[in-house]
Amino acid sequence: xxxxxxxxxxxxxxxxxxxxxxxxxxxxxxxxxxxxxxxxxxxxxxxxxxxxxxxxxxxxxxxxxxxxxxxxxxxxxxxxxxxxxxxxxxxxxxxxxxxxxxxxxxxxxxxxxxxxxxxxxxxxxxxxxxxxxxxxxxxxxxxxxxxxxxxxxxxxxxxxxxxxxxxxxxxxxxxxxxxxxxxxxxxxxxxxxxxxxxxxxxxxxxxxxxxxxxxxxxxxxxxxxxxxxxxxxxxxxxxxxxxxxxxxxxxxxxxxxxxxxxxxxxxxxxxxxxxxxxxxxxxxxxxxxxxxxxxxxxxxxxxxxxxxxxxxxxxxxxxxxxxxxxxxxxxxxxxxxxxxxxxxxxxxxxxxxxxxxxxxxxxxxxxxxxxxxxxxxxxxxxxxxxxxxxxxxxxxxxxxxxxxxxxxxxxxxxxxxxxxxxxxxxxxxxxxxxxxxxxxxxxxxxxxxxxxxxxxxxxxxxxxxxxxxxxxxxxxxxxxxxxxxxxxxxxxxxxxx
Numbered sequence: 452x453x454x455x456x457x458x459x460x461x462x463x464x465x466x467x468x469x470x471x472x473x474x475x476x477x478x479x480x481x482x483x484x485x486x487x488x489x490x491x492x493x494x495x496x497x498x499x500x501x502x503x504x505x506x507x508x509x510x511x512x513x514x515x516x517x518x519x520x521x522x523x524x525x526x527x528x529x530x531x532x533x534x535x536x537x538x539x540x541x542x543x544x545x546x547x548x549x550x551x552x553x554x555x556x557x558x559x560x561x562x563x564x565x566x567x568x569x570x571x572x573x574x575x576x577x578x579x580x581x582x583x584x585x586x587x588x589x590x591x592x593x594x595x596x597x598x599x600x601x602x603x604x605x606x607x608x609x610x611x612x613x614x615x616x617x618x619x620x621x622x623x624x625x626x627x628x629x630x631x632x633x634x635x636x637x638x639x640x641x642x643x644x645x646x647x648x649x650x651x652x653x654x655x656x657x658x659x660x661x662x663x664x665x666x667x668x669x670x671x672x673x674x675x676x677x678x679x680x681x682x683x684x685x686x687x688x689x690x691x692x693x694x695x696x697x698x699x700x701x702x703x704x705x706x707x708x709x710x711x712x713x714x715x716x717x718x719x720x721x722x723x724x725x726x727x728x729x730x731x732x733x734x735x736x737x738x739x740x741x742x743x744x745x746x747x748x749x750x751x752x753x754x755x756x757x758x759x760x761x762x763x764x765x766x767x768x769x770x771x772x773x774x775x776x777x778x779x780x781x782x783x784x785x786x787x788x789x790x791x792x793x794x795x796x797x798x799x800x801x802x803x804x805x806x807x808x809x810x811x812x813x814x815x816x817x818x819x820x821x822x823x824x825x826x827x828x829x830x831x832x833x834x835x836x837x838x839x840x841x842x843x844x845x846x847x848x849x850x851x852x853x854x855x856x857x858x859x860x861x862x863x864x865x866x867x868x869x870x871x872x873x874x875x876x877x878x879x880x881x882x883x884x885x886x887x888x889x890x891x892x893x894x895x896x897x898x899x900x901x902x903x904x905x906x907x908x909x910x911x912x913x914x915x916x917x918x919x920x921x922x923x924x925x926x927x928x929x930x931x932x933x934x935x936x937x938x939x940x941x942x943x944x945x946x947x948x
Contacts, residue, residue, distance in 0.1 A: 452521055452774070454484060455495070455506060459514050460780070464503035491520050518774045519600040526551060526559040527566075528595070535592055536607075537578045537652050545579065570769045585649070585656050586699070587767040592645050593638065594773045612684050615677040616644060622669035623698060629708040639700065646697045651685040661695040661702040665715035668694060705763045707755050726762055730754035733803045737823065740795060741833045749827060756826050757819065761810055770814035778821040785824065785831070791868060791932045792834045796820045841869035841931045843924075844891035846900075857897065857914060864921045867928045893927050 454474050458465065465473075471481050485497045485504070494512040497504055508514075522528045529549050539545045546556045564574050570591070572583035581588050603613050620640045624631055631639065668674075668691070678689045687693060700706035704716045704723045717724045734750035745753070764770065786793045800819040804811035810819075824830060845858055858871055874887060885902055888894050894909045902909070908927055912920045 452517065454481070455488065455497075455517050456514070458497065458504065458506035459508070459517075461505075464500065464505040466503055470504060491524070492516060515598070515600075518598050522595070522599045522774060526555060527563045528599070530556065530559050530563055531595065534574060534579045534581055535648070537580045540576065540578045570767065570771050580652065584767050585654055586763055587769070587771060588654070589642060589645055589649060589699070590763065591771050591773070592649075593642055594771065596641060596645065597637070598773050608684055609680065612680040613644070615673070615680055616647075618673045619643070619669050619677050622673040623666075623701070626667050626669055627701075627709065627712060629712065631708055635706075635708060639698075639706070642700055643697050646699060647681070647685055647687065647693075650693055650696055651687055656696055656699050656703070658692060658695070661692075661699060663702045663704045663716060664719055665704070665712045666698070666701045700763070703763075706759055713755065723758070723762075726758055726765075727754055729807050729809075730757045733757075733799075736803070737796075737799060737827075737830070740799065741830060743829070743833055745827065753823065753826050756822055760818065760822050761815065764810060764815075768810070770810070770812060770818065772814070778818055782817055782821055789831050789866075791929075792831050793820065793824075794933050795834050796823055796830070841867065841893065841928050842872065842891045843869050843893045843895060843928075844872045844874055844887065846874050846887075846894060846896045846898075857895075857912070857916075860916055861895065861924070864916070865925055865928055867925075867932050869928055892931050893924065895924065 454470060457470065457473050467478050467481060471478050474481060474484075476484075489496050494509045494516040496507045498507045526549065530545060533539055533545060533548060539548060542553055542556050542560070545560075546553045549556065560574070567574060567581065567583075570583070570587055572581055572588060572591070574580070575582050581591075603610070617640065620636075620643050623629070624636070624639070674689055674694075681687050681689050695702040701708075701712075704720045707713045707716065717727055731750055731754040734745060734753045737753070738745040738750060782793065797816060797820050800816050800823075801811070803809070804816060804819075810816075843861070845861070847857060855873075858873060861871060872891070884900070885905055888902060888905045888907045888909065891907055894900075894907050896909060896911050897914060899911055900909055910920060910923050910927075916924075
């Protein structure tokens with residue numbers, strides 16, 4: 452996975468030496484992995500050209516096909532799925548079911564138990580099953596089946612079971628006038644089937660946590676159509692308490708999908724009202740940092756999205772993930788282009804989580820930052836900048852025309868809040884060279900300068916700067932912006948207080 456991720460996000464092909472160093476393995480092991488990868492899927496291949504390796508991906512595919520392939524082939528994940536259905540009581544039964552040796556099962560089971568232990572989940576025996584916080588377990592399997600891209604036809608359940616089950620979910624959306632995106636519908640739908648299977652194995656969410664009065668039951672006809680298949684395939688009767696348990700996200704007020712539902716939930720669920728109020732206050736604080744403040748509708752939308760994404764974690768206090776973490780990858784890309792914005796948002800979220808003692812692990816903080824940017828993309832270019840931009844002085848020994856060209860190169864290549872000043876050699880004398888340099892935050896020159904007592908970083912470049920030189924300049928601009936942003940944030944905080 453690390454090998455393919457490296458090649459997927461790398462702008463240039465990589466040598467075997469580079470890849471061996473990154474993946475911390477020998478070259479023969481690396482080459483063996485490449486051969487193995489190239490037999491896994493028709494969607495991607497690692498191609499070697501001129502002793503360099505690059506990833507060739509089908510036009511209609513993204514890296515998610517890699518994660519799905521890995522999950523489907525991983526023994527630990529196969530065991531996780533077998534444990535979900537609770538069909539096996541001994542390691543011998545697991546090894547027979549998965550067509551592998553007992554030693555392989557023992558090793559994979561140990562890895563799985565270590566991973567689950569991070570989320571305070573435990574594998575119990577006779578039969579093998581997962582115990583712990585039920586909401587955390589259901590969320591884990593939601594992520595697992597989502598990333599696996601499971602195919603219904605490959606399960607043990609009939610087409611009618613899924614067909615009439617889907618009708619229940621659609622009826623729930625219609626009867627409650629819920630406004631759902633495709634992702635939200637898929638989350639509701641997949642959690643519905645996962646919950647029914649968990650319920651059939653005796654794992655329930657406490658009824659006192661499923662007391663929302665803002666949700667109406669699905670249409671009775673859909674229930675009547677689904678009930679025979681539920682009874683036949685899971686030996687359950689779709690009673691009111693099972694119906695609520697299967698839609699636990701809605702009946703626990705953890706998934707707000709309409710104005711009517713939200714208003715009623717906030718008036719009856721005091722815990723939800725508290726969390727909504729704190730998140731709305733956070734949205735107001737963010738609004739104060741934006742050049743164009745958020746509207747009331749945007750503040751409400753942001754508070755709702757953050758609740759939908761995080762509140763069900765309130766009792767687990769652990770951020771659960773399987774393999775894929777698109778939010779992390781997206782943030783890394785955004786930080787490359789909007790370092791100032793991402794830094795300010797992260798500082799804002801850290802202050803918020805510390806104040807309310809909420810989800811303050813790095814994974815939660817990154818997820819908050821991602822959700823804010825996804826909900827309000829305009830904040831990328833809408834954050835208030837520090838009053839003083841980074842001052843960059845360009846000193847050129849070339850002609851005015853070449854100096855202007857270098858300036859355009861810098862403008863085109865360097866991101867951030869900075870201003871450029873051009874100073875030719877004719878405008879300065881040896882005596883005041885130090886004075887001119889110290890007035891700037893960064894000096895870019897087309898010749899070599901040695902000014903021992905100068906505190907300002909000096910970067911020498913060619914008329915056409917190299918990638919290495921541009922990276923040095925960009926890193927300095929980002930570093931100075933962060934320092935100025937921190938001062939700006941502290942100043943604003945003192946002013947508000």
